[in-house]
Amino acid sequence: MTNITPKGAALITGASSGIGAVYADRLARRGYDLVLAARDEGRLQALSTRLRAEAGVKVDVLKTDLTVRDDIRKLEARLRDDANLTLLINNAGAALFEPFAVADADSLDNLIQLNVTAVTRLANAAAAGFSQRGRGTIVNIGSIVGLMPQFKSTVYGATKAYVLYLSESLNDELAGSGVTVQAVLPGATRTEIWDRSGRGIENVPSEILMHVDELVDAALAGLDQGELVTIPSLPEAADWAAVTTARANLQPNLSRPHPAARYGLKIPEPA
Template identity: 50%
Template structure:
């Protein structure tokens, strides 16, 4: 890649949310590194966006559950100083009870939703901090604060990603580096096919298009939001949730058991 434009690296870029991010960021003038397992789709997206926007695009075939592929991506993030934005979009969400989920699906969920975004963030952050600029967008889920009998592991991993994002934001408060967590609700992607429940099983009125989701998330990013909930109309609900969480934590700092736990 030879141009002087900033580069955005997007994981899970072959379809859905990742593909729309590729389109929107190309519109904004970013050159792109698109990462996914389905390289044929990446090539098609790359050819289209190159024609439409005149950007340079590099496609990388990578399975982020495979150690060698993850290490190669870490090396790229550490070495390419043009990378200004990391979009951690790749994820997995097989819906099943903990007992019934097979080891392959459980391991993939942990690898894609926790291990990969953590390691990629750790790889890119030293350069961002050194240059005092850059951003990470972590694609989470509203299931970060809701657990159903078939979402136990998925919800737990998305809760981790939200907490990780908020922690990084606090760590980087005195720098020019930004972290945004995007928490979609139901979105029209191939997620549901992989999850084992068809999209048609849900109330279609509650399903957002990927285009609307990404456009809203980028507006939130432009507005400086650290956590963006594209489908939540009352922003006060998030503020109340965060205030309640802070109040609850403060109430733990007493060093004395609550009266209801008094031994009889």
């Protein structure tokens, strides 16, 4: 895919099912060419055949395991070097809901490779390529679980808290570069992730479960509105703004030369 097209192309990880597959559909209809990555090549090929026919866009399929370093490196090279790429949907991910003390350490490590290491490396390559070319958008798929340590999804939640921090910080760093960043924080969404993680979607109350089409359409509406953080089911944007303001208000007292008086320490007088 070397031709430069008006919208450019979107690289979508985890495009073989769920949220990633709906992004592929919606972005094709918006006129983006696509680069689709996931492990299940058959599903990616079927999706690409449909989208070429229905939307008339170019679609490349890259069979990729994001826990394999050589596979990630191929996507990184594409993000850096393909001048037609203007959008990264950093979406592939998995969940684990086992209690931390009984969880298998290798499974946790694998989850971190997928949800943190791969996301970071791809965002890094996109930040380099997009800022050099002066335009581009990085969308990172987090989760509302990353805001809620009480949800008992210890490592999954921690990986998603990481995605939020990465996105907010990256947005700061890239200000003025022509690169836009968005973190999307879905709540429970009807996809395969539940069955894959062993929780079973039948155990998720229907009153908190969003249809995946609505989730992606809201995420794209948030992107169109210039939101840095999109929480599709949150009615009042001001509620999220209040959280970030409360956090920012801590700043003057987060790093000082002495501990706070409430610890009752004797602070030596300056000599």
